[in-house]
Amino acid sequence: MPIPHHTIRIGMANSNGAITKIRSLDVEKYLLGVLPQEMASDWPIEALKAQAVVARTYAYSQLGRFGGHGFDLTSDTRSQVYKKPTLAAPLVARAVKQTAGEVLGWHGKLLGLYYHACCGGHTTSPNSAWGFHKPAPRPLRGVRDSFCRRSPYAHWSAYISSEDLLAAFGRKRWFGGPLRSLEIDGEDRAGYALSFRAKIGRHTMRFPAYRVRQALGHSLPSLRIAMIRRSKGGYEFFGEGLGHGVGLCQWGARAMAGKGYRYEEILKHYFPGSVLSVVVN
Numbered sequence: 001m002p003i004p005h006h007t008i009r010i011g012m013a014n015s016n017g018a019i020t021k022i023r024s025l026d027v028e029k030y031l032l033g034v035l036p037q038e039m040a041s042d043w044p045i046e047a048l049k050a051q052a053v054v055a056r057t058y059a060y061s062q063l064g065r066f067g068g069h070g071f072d073l074t075s076d077t078r079s080q081v082y083k084k085p086t087l088a089a090p091l092v093a094r095a096v097k098q099t100a101g102e103v104l105g106w107h108g109k110l111l112g113l114y115y116h117a118c119c120g121g122h123t124t125s126p127n128s129a130w131g132f133h134k135p136a137p138r139p140l141r142g143v144r145d146s147f148c149r150r151s152p153y154a155h156w157s158a159y160i161s162s163e164d165l166l167a168a169f170g171r172k173r174w175f176g177g178p179l180r181s182l183e184i185d186g187e188d189r190a191g192y193a194l195s196f197r198a199k200i201g202r203h204t205m206r207f208p209a210y211r212v213r214q215a216l217g218h219s220l221p222s223l224r225i226a227m228i229r230r231s232k233g234g235y236e237f238f239g240e241g242l243g244h245g246v247g248l249c250q251w252g253a254r255a256m257a258g259k260g261y262r263y264e265e266i267l268k269h270y271f272p273g274s275v276l277s278v279v280v281n
Contacts, residue, residue, distance in 0.1 A: 006279070008059060010082055011071035017078075022071045031055055031096045032088045037081035038115070039250055041089035044257035047250070048095035050266040053276070054115050054248050055080060057103040060279070061112040099263070101279040104271055106137050111274055115248035118153040119145050120224045120241025122190035123270065128223070129192070129244040131210050139271035140247065142190045147259075151251035153242035156221050161234035168215035169198060169207050177201025182228055182235055184209075192223040192245060247271065 008030050011019040031052055035041070039051045062079060063072045073079035088096075104111045114126070122144050125136040148154060162179040177200060185197040185206055193209040213220050222241040229236045241249075248270045256266045264276060 008063065008073060009071040011066060011069065011074045013074050013076040013078075017076060019069070019071070019074070023084075027056060027059055028096055028100060030059065030082065032092060033082045033085045034059075034080050035092045035095065036085065036089055037083055041092050043091075043254050045091050045095060046257035046261060046263045046266065047253040048091055049099050049263035050248065050253050050257075051115070051250065052095045052099045053102050053104060053263065053267060054113060056099070056101075057111060057113055058115075060103055061110050103277055103279055104139070104267060104274045105277045106139055106274055111137065111139060111271065113140065113248075113271065114244065114246040115250060116241075116243030116245055117249075118148045118151045118222075118242045118251040119245050119249040120151075120154055120222060120239070121145060121149065122224070122245075123247065123249060124188060124190040124192045124224075124245040126246055128188045128190070128194060129210060129246045131208055137273075139274040142188075142245075143270060143272060145249055145252050145270075147252035147255040148241075148249050150255065151242075153221065153251065155240055156238070156242070158220060158237045158239075159231060159234055160216065160219055160237065163234075164216065164219065165198075165212075165235065166200070168212045169200070169205070181230075184225060184228065190224070190245070191226075191240075193225050 006027050007024055008027050010023045012021050012023055014020050034055050035051055039048060075082040104113060123142045125141050126132045127136055166179055179198060179200055181199040183197050184193045185195040187193050195209050196207050196212055198205055209223050213223055222239055222243060222245060224241045224245060225237055225239040227238045253266050
């Protein structure tokens with residue numbers, strides 16, 4: 001897998017998302033500042049190693065994404081959260097060192113992959129999570145996952161007001177009246193909502209589920225929704241998982257590591273068919 005270079009330019013973002021400076025550093029040193037932000041530093045070493053491989057692969061696959069702005073990746077959630085470490089946590093340092101240069105590939109090319117907190121029982125594809133039209137490669141089509149069932153995010157409920165839902169739908173475009181009903185209009189094979197059907201005034205409309213979740217942010221933990229129930233002034237959602245649901249389920253990886261699985265096995269479970277390779281200078 002041809003990798004253009006081993007130095008990465010990070011656009012350091014402030015709390016408002018503005019880039020204040022650019023840092024250039026080796027990818028392996030970059031990972032020392034990413035892992036503690038994206039996974040708890042005291043989690044099992046095999047989970048941290050799986051995270052290191054995934055974070056490294058993600059970094060390489062995203063090189064040049066913000067090239068027009070003079071950097072490769074941002075230090076916030078637009079890429080991966082990065083903070084300069086004052087002192088690398090021992091397990092994090094071991095995870096990065098023991099997987100040095102390792103990335104995941106597919107058919108001889110670097111695999112563009114993702115990770116999230118908890119899938120709630122099944123991972124999904126980028127098509128469902130973000131409306132991508134290009135068919136997802138086999139490693140990203142989603143897998144059944146029983147390992148994260150004891151995660152604190154395995155099951156959840158969330159109340160969202162009708163006002164917030166209408167804003168997420170793009171209320172300014174509609175003048176049909178109040179939100180009278182809301183239901184899931186379709187879901188993928190993993191149980192993730194693909195669209196919502198809403199009755200607004202006298203009109204029935206459909207909205208892509210991923211766009212609604214993007215607008216609602218953390219108010220809607222995931223699109224793996226089991227039920228929607230009308231409540232006073234809004235709706236209650238009941239579902240499973242936390243995050244977009246694509247790729248590595250971090251809580252599932254933690255559970256697998258706790259059961260004695262090695263990081264290679266964790267990666268094989270969440271990215272079936274992928275190949276673990278080493279970047280060569």
